[in-house]
Amino acid sequence: MHELSIATNIIEIAEEFVTKNKGSHISKIEIEVGELSGIVIDSLNFAMELAVKETVLERAEFVITSIEGKSKCNKCGNEFSNSDWYTPCPKCLSMDFEIIAGKELRIKSIFID
Amino acid sequence: MCDTCGCEGDSKITYNKPGEEHTHDHDHGHGHTHSYTHDHDHQHDTDKHAHDHKHEYSHEHSHHDHDHEHDHAHEHHTHEKEHDHPHGKEIKIEHDILNKNNALAERNRGYFEAKNVFALNLVSSPGSGKTSLLERTIKELGSELNFYVVEGDQQTMNDANRIAALKVPVIQINTGNGCHLDAEMVNKAVKQLEVANDSVLFIENVGNLVCPSLFDLGEAKRVVVISVTEGDDKPIKYPTMFHSADICIINKTDLLPYVDFSVAKAKEYALSVNHHLVFFEVSVKTGEGMQQWYQWLKENK
Numbered sequence: 154m155h156e157l158s159i160a161t162n163i164i165e166i167a168e169e170f171v172t173k174n175k176g177s178h179i180s181k182i183e184i185e186v187g188e189l190s191g192i193v194i195d196s197l198n199f200a201m202e203l204a205v206k207e208t209v210l211e212r213a214e215f216v217i218t219s220i221e222g223k224s225k226c227n228k229c230g231n232e233f234s235n236s237d238w239y240t241p242c243p244k245c246l247s248m249d250f251e252i253i254a255g256k257e258l259r260i261k262s263i264f265i266d
Numbered sequence: 267m268c269d270t271c272g273c274e275g276d277s278k279i280t281y282n283k284p285g286e287e288h289t290h291d292h293d294h295g296h297g298h299t300h301s302y303t304h305d306h307d308h309q310h311d312t313d314k315h316a317h318d319h320k321h322e323y324s325h326e327h328s329h330h331d332h333d334h335e336h337d338h339a340h341e342h343h344t345h346e347k348e349h350d351h352p353h354g355k356e357i358k359i360e361h362d363i364l365n366k367n368n369a370l371a372e373r374n375r376g377y378f379e380a381k382n383v384f385a386l387n388l389v390s391s392p393g394s395g396k397t398s399l400l401e402r403t404i405k406e407l408g409s410e411l412n413f414y415v416v417e418g419d420q421q422t423m424n425d426a427n428r429i430a431a432l433k434v435p436v437i438q439i440n441t442g443n444g445c446h447l448d449a450e451m452v453n454k455a456v457k458q459l460e461v462a463n464d465s466v467l468f469i470e471n472v473g474n475l476v477c478p479s480l481f482d483l484g485e486a487k488r489v490v491v492i493s494v495t496e497g498d499d500k501p502i503k504y505p506t507m508f509h510s511a512d513i514c515i516i517n518k519t520d521l522l523p524y525v526d527f528s529v530a531k532a533k534e535y536a537l538s539v540n541h542h543l544v545f546f547e548v549s550v551k552t553g554e555g556m557q558q559w560y561q562w563l564k565e566n567k
Binding site: 155158159162163165166170174176179180181184189190191192237238239241248249252258259260261262263264265266 | 360364541
């Protein structure tokens with residue numbers, strides 16, 4: 154359940170920004186989670202529900218956007234969707250590719266009151 | 267954090283060296299006070315002078331009321347834009363959630379590099395033989411390489427005690443409810459361990475093929491261990507971990523005649539999620555294949 158560590162990190166970052174911007178709490182937070190980030194969105198939602206009590210995020214709307222996994226083939230240069238790590242390049246069937254999107258795990262924006 | 271032992275208030279993370287464990291009877295859920303007073307008088311007959319000493323030390327802190335200091339080193343990774351919005355003031359921060367861990371992991375990495383410490387993060391399911399691998403490696407290579415060990419488990423000193431029996435410096439991190447080590451825990455543990463220059467540091471992570479994959483500890487190489495009593499499709503069931511590893515050790519090969527595990531299939535699956543992986547097939551029990559692992563350790567140290 155590493156989503157709880159992630160939730161704790163999100164709260165720490167949010168509190169830092171509220172303090173810096175002299176706000177009182179956050180009304181909405183937007184998070185981007187890549188399909189290959191190793192984070193289960195349902196678990197993160199669950200962990201956030203538990204972790205936000207008595208924090209600046211207690212009343213915040215929590216919006217998570219999933220980002221599609223994408224790879225670039227090292228053999229033929231083809232870029233293709235890849236949400237499971239092990240789908241070969243559909244063009245040349247090579248397994249030699251680099252992940253170019255889908256590992257994101259970031260706070261996109263916060264709305265401070 | 268408790269200054270006595272390094273354990274942390276509510277999160278109950280502890281750091282202990284075998285033989286130096288201490289028990290707590292103070293309550294970590296609340297603010298607590300340590301105080302220490304020391305008086306003594308003494309007289310020297312030879313020069314006939316006398317003096318009194320009085321030392322007082324007191325220390326108070328509250329786990330609920332303390333101020334946090336934040337490291338703002340990450341701010342240049344953050345782009346802020348403000349907009350007015352019905353939800354309040356929108357700030358676009360594009361902030362990597364793992365940034366704090368990653369920044370601290372890089373500090374650990376720099377520290378290891380400066381001291382020429384070869385740090386390995388060992389990850390696996392529980393029971394695949396990580397501790398046994400370390401025990402045999404230390405026994406057979408201890409005269410050539412200088413080893414230090416950080417053990418990570420939710421509970422018990424068991425693994426640290428096994429390593430300590432080999433006369434190798436070891437510290438046990440008990441994560442309490444935590445399912446993985448992180449860079450901060452390793453940072454604290456390594457400070458207490460006082461790792462010497464030109465050594466090998468094994469960091470045995472909590473047995474778990476999911477959670478530790480996200481947390482960089484500052485290691486030079488990540489080593490994933492699987493055993494042939496597990497399924498050969500482990501690499502595609504837990505691709506995040508296999509993708510993040512550099513080395514894959516397939517252990518318990520002496521049991522291959524009795525199980526359905528196909529080494530070729532496991533390698534094929536593992537390479538499909540990470541084509542850079544380097545493999546060692548070993549039996550820690552019989553010693554088969556261990557020489558190649560030792561050779562790699564000596565060459566890469």
